[in-house]
Amino acid sequence: MTGSTTASTPRLRVGIVGCGNISRNHLEAFTSLGNVDVIGVCDVDITRAQATATSWNLTHAVDSVDALLALGLDIVSVCTPHPTHEEVVLAAAAAGVNVLCEKPIAVDVASAERMANACAAAGVKLGVLFQRRFWPAARALREAIDDGTLGAPVMGQVSVLLHREPEYYSADAWRGTWANDGGGVLMTQAIHYIDLLQWYMGPVSEVYGAINTFKHAAHIEVEDSASAVLKFTSGAIATLIASTAANPALGVQIRITGTTGATAELSEFPEGSDGRITIMAAGDTVTSTPAHPAGALANVGLANINAALIPHHREQIAEFVHAVTHSHDPAVTGEDATNALRILLAIYKSARTGEPVRFAPFPTNVPTAPDAVVARLDSITPVA
Template sequence: MEKIRTAVIGCGKVADAHAHSYQNIENAQLTAVCDVDEKRARAFAEKYGVHAYTSISEMIRKEKIQVASVCVPHPFHAKTCVEAADCGCHVIVEKPFSVSRKDSLEMIAAGKRNHVWIGTVFQRRFYEPCRRIRKAIDDGKLGNIVLGDVTMLGWRDKVYYDSDPWRGTWKGEGGGVLPTQACHQLDLLLWFMGSELTEVYGVYKNYNHPYIEVEDTAVAILKFANGAVATITASNAQDPAQYGKVRVHGDNGASAGVQTDGGAMFISGMSSITEAPYNDLWGVKGEENLLDQWKKEDEEIFFQNDPTEYYHQLQLQDFVNAVADNRKPLVTGEDGLKSAELIEAIYRSSRSGMPVKLPLEEVEA
């Protein structure tokens, strides 16, 4: 079997999930890593027994890299992705895909002009309860989706924001709870709703994190092209944390929901995922009694694996297979654009005090 040669760009906290995943994917080979900090790159490379680089282009050229994971801080996602794509490499970018619609479009354009795939990491799409909802929608069990909601009530403390100098800043992180924590739930909402966004009204605030610049709380109302509506409540201001949930409702009266994250994930610092995701709402006629069975099955999968790496590996496996089979990955750069544009729309709406139409118009810097 010919293995796809892979690399990790950026050797920070999330890079381990990518490196471990590539080493566990049968048709992939972790070949090299790259970081602007040579000392960090060498230490990370030694840990995984691969070569270290500080130049993306040199690494891709010398090591013949076919797939690269971008794990650098948020504001550098676009530059790094474009550079790798321009070297002829397929690229999968950690969430959030970018910090703006403009950056997202540049990343997607780089993929098209170089004939390479651009993907983004939304590994919660690979959670069994989330795939169950998507399949029910595809099978018509909920009718047309007309209403959706996201509720994410979490917590991040000062230890978390002090863990990296770029965290909690507009320049370094590009935002707060929306791009860094709630982006997973926002992506699921858009995936489930299945229609294009047309209008967003939003408000963001910082209620109890005076040591950061960005928002710890945001709410929004969304309108879609097919007439559907949705709401978002996202906050990192609840101590102890509560949960992250996404729910959708169809015009036939059926509903489905998933608790993607339990409170333990959000308690403090860089805590691990310790609570299994599960379907907390299922109103499909004739299937209401399946919740307990599904929860047991989902917990068995969850606790038999390291969930942080397990779901990353599922998505990276799909991306590697997409490259090998010359097919579109299940999560694309266009999906990343949708969530980035939603977040930017909430920010613009809050600053103007008015709803904003989508697609967004470019604004002068």
């Protein structure tokens, strides 16, 4: 197992930056590992840092990143609001400390690239939390691509239909703002599934998207709903819809069809539960289970979602510790996280400009239409 330890495995000293909701998952994961000592926590609110340290029986609670790094760390875990990630990561890299950062890696690509470059120059690992890659079912879908069951992906569909009440945004002042959250459903929720989509389908060549706010306009300034068409450098195409305005929530479905004609669907319902393969269709066989099991609670609170994800945080964090102790790249790198960020920011840009955003050429096999059909297509004009 990747995260296993032996008697010869060195002990690592870990610090946590940010003592908000998600820090619990990191603390649970790190303290479960036999070769890790969590030395202390840091928060701009020293009272919150001290309360966290007391709850977890930790020695140190500080209110600055420099003070935490001065404790002599091997790994720092970044659990702060999105736009603050860069400052923490750059400080850690300068101190020669490996970094595990919550998603999204940043709120702009230039910032993400600076973070990745700084860690590479310092010779430290940079990992980013996309714990849903560690679902057994998510790996099984990846294996179905790699072993030829699906073949190379040619079509993808992602549906992210989630539920949030106004209190979700009002509980933390930074949520739902462009400056401090960086975006809405795409930045905070759908980025997990954008990461899975690019993991399955490869590099994106072009994005065309739209965003709107249907339910939460009175209390957020970002989008609560989005849709996009994505083209990939392989020639594959995919669609994405995402919303926090659904009631009840329908969770997440990711469907991949490959060159063999086979299709697999990965479902997460309710939100935070383990992903499951709900459709596997290959040859003459269709195997399916309900994507929405009867009796499941559809609308799940944030605390319950985070708690349900602890096992997968634990597995990714164990893998990151293994990467540090055995000098290999983590499963989810800064480059991976930057690619996911680039895709979602392209949706925002396309929504603003009304134009597709292109990163690379898209190889097409568009059937050649006769002149009469071309004439009909060329006759289409926008409505004034």
